[in-house]
Amino acid sequence: MVQNTDLLIVGAGAAGLWAAVAAGRAGLRCLLLERRHRPGLKLLLCGNNRCNISHAGSAAELQADYGEPVGSFLASALRLLPPALLRERFAACGLPSKVLHDRIYPSSEKADDVLHCFTDQLRDLEVPLLLNCPARKITPLAGGGGFELQCGKLTLQTRFLLLATGGVSYPKTGSVGDGQRLAAELQHRLEPFRPGLAGIEVSDAWLCPPGSAEAGVPLVRLTLVSRGQTVAITEGNLLADRTAVRGSAFLDAARIIGRRQLDAYELVLDLFPEQTAAGLAQMLSRGWQKTKQAAATLNACGLEHSLARGLAEKFARLFAAGSFCPELSQALKSIPIQVRGIRPLKEAIVTIGGVSLADINPGTMESRLQPGLFFAGEVMDIDGPTGGYNLQAAFATAELAVSSICQRLAPAPPAKAAPSPARRPAGKSPGDKKQAWGKDFWQKRPR
């Protein structure tokens, strides 16, 4: 039985890896447990293996972008680890980053490098990582003295426990809902799981006409309408294949549909958000003068061949009418999309639902029901839009959880502020947050 750890971290994904490095840096006796044979399997898939680690903006801007209730819940975590500081931390560990359209990526654009950045630090800090080690049962020790954790045949005891087991999408990466089950066994409420950032199935044949494998548009605008009210407007790319439409505009819309649990809704697509209807009419007119063909006209306006062909068929009546321009440009800027459904949770980029935010203190990430038990990342009912928000949330909540644990482990300040010869100079106490979590704290250690 391993008995003398300060902190057991369950799950070596984005949140658990960040937490383990932070705990190692703070000098905690910490052990990281992972149910799969490798850490960070989902991290490796992120951003098409380029790993969009965060999103440019201030803590307040990001908080607004998450939307409620997630934004308010993440406020303290984002203030502690805003994107600029996150970049500094990675840079100090040898992983410089760059910003592409407000999305933050490692300069190498390799998810591998992000994972190695973590595993190199764990090695240097001598933080042990146990693989193939699924946590199965948590038993609180009598008198609030910590926890006993069963992992296969191992029984571990710890003072603090951090659950960072992820959501339930892409289960092959290891996130299968264990953390939520363990939390529920300790009386935490769970919000039902729903797909966030998932593909949208449509009946519109023009989006992927027969003979084309995939179609894309770099920038579209999507208006989500429910019961006659505009619920949200999303912008980004469109990627359509035979099963569903993806791309950030559609993924973000799917997240809002899931978060708000909309049952009746419509999607309206603007294929030319940067053009006014009048400007688009002029473009169409110029294209028609040159080509005198519907598909070629749409292609001349920037739509790729397969989409241009599909739309030429859809709007054949307007083209046939001859003076099609004003009507057609309006139509291309507001195409109703016939939604059949949202792709299943196992394919979603993020899980909506999980451990209820009502049972977690947002200022510390500690359970409100079980003192000493902390949460980080997607195991909680948090999710964000596309663009690096989900990793940012995983890293920031992990940072806050470990920072809170460090404060709890720090020696209590003297009862009276009376000066004493033995008193340490200001800012030099082992529990001092500034010193423990300042910039130098994350300097890369020599190999």
Ligand SMILES: Cc1cc2nc3c(=O)[nH]c(=O)nc-3n(C[C@H](O)[C@H](O)[C@H](O)COP(=O)(O)OP(=O)(O)OC[C@H]3O[C@@H](n4cnc5c(N)ncnc54)[C@H](O)[C@@H]3O)c2cc1C
């Ligand atoms: C294809 C894809 C692309 C994505 N791209 C991006 C992106 O570019 N940017 C972005 O911000 N977000 C992206 N995301 C979302 C992001 O990956 C997640 O939000 C993030 O990984 C959540 O981190 P986490 O640590 O909470 O969970 P995870 O990364 O899922 O890690 C949880 C870990 O816990 C382990 N575990 C589970 N149960 C147990 C147990 N009982 N015992 C021990 N270990 C356990 C799992 O094996 C896993 O390793 C993407 C997701 C997917 C699926």
